[in-house]
Amino acid sequence: ATTAMDEYPPLEWTSDVVSRDGGDPDPTEAAGDDSPAGGGADDVEDAGLWRQRQKAERHARLKAEVTGMLREMKPPLRDVFRKHALHCLPVRSLLRFRSVSKEWRCFISAPIFLHTQSHGHRSTSGIFWQIPPGVPGYSPFDPLAGGVPDPSLAFLPSSPCVAALASSNGLLLCAGILHSYYVCNPSTAEWTSVPEPPPPCLTYCVGGVPVVDDGGRTAVALLFEPSAGNLEAEYRLVRAYEICEDSPGVYGFQVFSSVAGEWRVSSDVCATEQLIPGSGVSAGGVACWRTTMQTVVSYDPVADSCRSVPWPMGYDTTASWQLGEMGGRLCCACVTDSAVQVYALTPPGLWSLLASYKVAGGEDSGEGFGEPPVFGSRPSPLRFQSGGSEVLLWVSGRVVGLDVASGRAREVCVAQEGPWMMGDADFVPHISTFARVFPQNVGGSHLRALTPQSKQKIM
The missing domain is CATH 2.120.10 (Neuraminidase)
Incomplete structure (x- = not known):
């Protein structure tokens, strides 16, 4: 007597993805729903490019996080001055500092900074x-x-x-x-x-x-x-x-x-x-x-x-x-x-x-x-x-x-x-x-x- 499991071939493990028919892994299946669809050589090449793009994005996100942590540990001098010393200056000095940049002008003109x-x-x-x-x-x-x-x-x-x-x-x-x-x-x-x-x-x-x-x-x-x-x-x-x-x-x-x-x-x-x-x-x-x-x-x-x-x-x-x-x-x-x-x-x-x-x-x-x-x-x-x-x-x-x-x-x-x-x-x-x-x-x-x-x- 046959069972329901006999209708499926045995699983074969590969380095990238599991193949149910014993053949080469399907690049579209390995890539997921967002990967290129199809089954030709061009599709395999597109899947490789997609993986490279995903890797580059992960690297960029990691770099941004590390840069942010380093910035918190050792911020630029202009940020230190703006955060810790700028509010201690008199009005006339602050009015001159507004011309440093548009960012400084907005920062000095903010009601919370004035207070x-x-x-x-x-x-x-x-x-x-x-x-x-x-x-x-x-x-x-x-x-x-x-x-x-x-x-x-x-x-x-x-x-x-x-x-x-x-x-x-x-x-x-x-x-x-x-x-x-x-x-x-x-x-x-x-x-x-x-x-x-x-x-x-x-x-x-x-x-x-x-x-x-x-x-x-x-x-x-x-x-x-x-x-x-x-x-x-x-x-x-x-x-x-x-x-x-x-x-x-x-x-x-x-x-x-x-x-x-x-x-x-x-x-x-x-x-x-x-x-x-x-x-x-x-x-x-x-x-x-x-x-x-x-x-x-x-x-x-x-x-x-x-x-x-x-x-x-x-x-x-x-x-x-x-x-x-x-x-x-x-x-x-x-x-x-x-x-x-x-x-x-x-x-x-x-x-x-x-x-x-x-x-x-x-x-x-x-x-x-x-x-x-x-x-x-x-x-x-x-x-x-x-x-x-x-x-x-x-x-x-x-x-x-x-x-x-x-x-x-x-x-x-x-x-x-x-x-x-x-x-x-x-x-x-x-x-x-x-x-x-x-x-x-x-x-x-x-x-x-x-x-x-x-x-x-x-x-």
Whole structure:
């Protein structure tokens, strides 16, 4: 009896494929469905070419994978620079780098890179200065890298009557002729107006024009902390004001938030002698001011709480001092006739000495130092802000940036030394970033429309 298996011949194994009839292997069967069909010599030749093509494609894929792995292990220098260093440069340098290639232009213009640069660049680019009455001026440490397109801030509506009040991580707080507030980015000429703050705000009219005058009873600070995960970072404007003229020295706080789009009044108050206008700085999201009784008043808008700590030098009426930020910490630069000392505030509320430099001509000057003095004359401290450890000082018509960690110094000439410079002049540090100035989420007539000048961005 025959079975179903007897109907098929026995299998014979070959080097390429199994043949059921004992003959030569079928090239089309060995190649699969995608191989050439047919049974002639030409078909065998086509199958050989097909195998060569498949082998070449596999080799190309393997080569691409190996090249990719080698590129990850040892990338080209241009890729390393673009990935790890480009976002640390100021705006003006990045605008020049856009001309390197179309790829770089697209990379630098991408919103995610602009946000990364505003979060990563923390070096002071220059300083705004102003001698009232007059338009502001700007002096960069490096004109090719840290310059701004319009140092006079002419893109603001109230120009030329503009006063730079405070800064924070690339944004600048300004006041107009009616003491209206503006928040702008001088590096990109973006700006927005801030709604008029609520009372107390003494208002009177001159020739039918309303003018706001607080009699110097308010002190302001700008808070802006870019977040790596938030493309629309929030900025806050904090106003410290005397609650009542009959009770001097008692201060409340008004806070404007760009996210909320409105002002609110704090529930906490602070009793001190007098806050010094023009001393407001931002440190770790907290607004800080100097006082006439040599204390530091700080207000945290998130926690809605304030506190007061004494300055680090004790009782010394001859010392001059300013506040600033280094790496998110509140710091204080104190200058006497014999030394320049820089302190940082620790979490317990105590001051820690970071660096001390001698001043020539002081009481301790002489051969006992062991090292030459750093300053030939007594400098004056300025407000400062840096992601590193740089403090700003005024020395004989120059602004000196001194890194207290490395001891390195850089300088920029502002103007000739004179009594007008350190008397009424005000200095505001600036960090050149692509920080965006988003409009407030409010509507109403108090928001000014953008002018054609303000719409021009250096992008």
